[in-house]
Amino acid sequence: MIKDKVVIITGASSGIGEATAKELASRGAKVILGARREDKLKKIADDIKAAGGEAIYAALDVTRPESNDAIVKLAKDTYGKVDVIFLNAGIMPVSNVSALKTNEWKQMVDVNINGVLNGVAAVMPIFTAQKSGQVIAVSSVAGIKAYPGTAVYGGTKWFVRDFMECLRMESAMEGTNIRTATLYPAAINTELLDTITDEGAAQGMAGLYAAFGISPERIANVVSFAVDMPEDTTVNEFTVGPAKQPW
Numbered sequence: 371m372i373k374d375k376v377v378i379i380t381g382a383s384s385g386i387g388e389a390t391a392k393e394l395a396s397r398g399a400k401v402i403l404g405a406r407r408e409d410k411l412k413k414i415a416d417d418i419k420a421a422g423g424e425a426i427y428a429a430l431d432v433t434r435p436e437s438n439d440a441i442v443k444l445a446k447d448t449y450g451k452v453d454v455i456f457l458n459a460g461i462m463p464v465s466n467v468s469a470l471k472t473n474e475w476k477q478m479v480d481v482n483i484n485g486v487l488n489g490v491a492a493v494m495p496i497f498t499a500q501k502s503g504q505v506i507a508v509s510s511v512a513g514i515k516a517y518p519g520t521a522v523y524g525g526t527k528w529f530v531r532d533f534m535e536c537l538r539m540e541s542a543m544e545g546t547n548i549r550t551a552t553l554y555p556a557a558i559n560t561e562l563l564d565t566i567t568d569e570g571a572a573q574g575m576a577g578l579y580a581a582f583g584i585s586p587e588r589i590a591n592v593v594s595f596a597v598d599m600p601e602d603t604t605v606n607e608f609t610v611g612p613a614k615q616p617w
Contacts, residue, residue: 372598373398376449378441380432380489381459383410385560386508389590390456395423397594402445404430405459432459432485438492452496454597457489457507464519464575465568474567475522482526486533497548504549506596507534511556511609511617519571538606549604551596556611559583582615 377394381387383405391401395418403411403425411427418425428444431437445452461481463474486507497503512520513527534552541548557579566572592608599605611617 372594375399375453375597376402376445376451377454377456377597378402378404378445378452378489378493379456379458380404380430380485382414382427383407385562386555386558386586386589387456387458388414389586390458390593391425392418392421392423393587393590393594394597395425396421397598398423399597400424400449401426402441402448403427404432404441406431430459432457432488433480435488435491438488442492442496446496451500452493452503454504454506455489455493456593457486457505459485460508460562461565462510462523462562463565463567464523464571465566466519466571467521469568471568478522478526482523483529486530490537498546501545502547502601504551504597505534505537506551506553506593508553508555509534511554511611514554514609519574535606538604547601549599549601550606551593551604552607553589553592554607554609555589556609556615556617557582557584558586558589558611560586582612584612 372394377399379387379391379401382391382403391403395401403415405411408429415425415427426448428441430441461478465471507530509530510527512524513531516524531552534550538550563575566575589610592610596605
């Protein structure tokens, strides 16, 4: 049941986050949009409200714990609870290890790993007190198999896979009824490629996505399915991509 669920979405200013916000709001969820680009969040929230949905937003830097705490507090203060957090923010500046783009390595760790940890840390006290809640996180097909050029990016996404699986099992053992779902998308047409600075990697990825990429709405549909599952059921992993891509 999606109607009236309170859903926080990180990385909500474009791509999968935007598509998911609009999909869930169209089905009656109350969505809280977070990202760094506040102007884009306002436009998306306005679009949702114009279509009869309910949405609020706040600037969010997932790498800062206090920023995550603030958006969770906004959701709780506005709606009295939080049902779902969708940890969607991520970057993908892929390159070979020999390129030594060490600053980009650190950025990926900070956004793709610490961003997930900060979001979970912010919402966990509420979920534990409620004895209910759902954590949904975006990994990648690079989080379940290795691809040249994705050593660090894939490593951050393997972390998400392991962390989410441990969270699922611990929650079951502790009786907190926290459900989890981890997404492993293949080629989805988003702004992710814009973060690639390595020329060779950028060309290769652009060609791959041009040949195979599908709409972020496809991932939004999967998130909607996960949120709509009965409270006693967890579907913990979804590998999703273009039918014609041999990922």
